[in-house]
Amino acid sequence: MPEEEKVLELDELWSFVYRKSDKVWVWLALCRQTRQVVAFVTGDRSRATCKRLWQSVPESYKASSCYSDFWEAYQGVIPEDQHEATGKEEGETCHVERWNNTLRQRLSRFVRKTLSFSKSRRMHHCCLKLFIHRYNLERRSIILG
Numbered sequence: 001m002p003e004e005e006k007v008l009e010l011d012e013l014w015s016f017v018y019r020k021s022d023k024v025w026v027w028l029a030l031c032r033q034t035r036q037v038v039a040f041v042t043g044d045r046s047r048a049t050c051k052r053l054w055q056s057v058p059e060s061y062k063a064s065s066c067y068s069d070f071w072e073a074y075q076g077v078i079p080e081d082q083h084e085a086t087g088k089e090e091g092e093t094c095h096v097e098r099w100n101n102t103l104r105q106r107l108s109r110f111v112r113k114t115l116s117f118s119k120s121r122r123m124h125h126c127c128l129k130l131f132i133h134r135y136n137l138e139r140r141s142i143i144l145g
Contacts, residue, residue: 009095011096011100
């Protein structure tokens with residue numbers, strides 16, 4: 001896929017480990033064309049975590065147009081000429097928002113009101129990584145289909 005056609009949708013969602021007061025933010029970069037997660041990190045909701053997300057984006061996507069919400073961390077990290085902050089009503093981040101819903105539907109530990117939860121950050125991260133890997137494989141088979 002040519003560089004100019006690649007578009008990333010960026011978003012973050014919260015989850016928790018052990019208790020709701022121990023929030024863990026999941027930051028995502030989703031390719032609009034393939035609907036695959038190209039990068040993710042977990043951490044807090046800071047600029048430093050956003051920077052880790054941007055650093056984990058593969059080089060083949062670094063020149064892509066990026067859409068996110070208005071969270072200020074994005075403006076300080078994503079190059080200004082590539083980034084556009086938009087509201088949900090504009091639909092520019094609808095695929096990554098939908099992916100967040102899919103995650104919450106398929107993994108009970110990511111549901112906000114649940115009896116199922118991770119007891120360690122490491123297990124939380126591992127379960128998320130496994131889910132993303134399987135999800136991307138599903139998407140790949142659909143694309144190649």
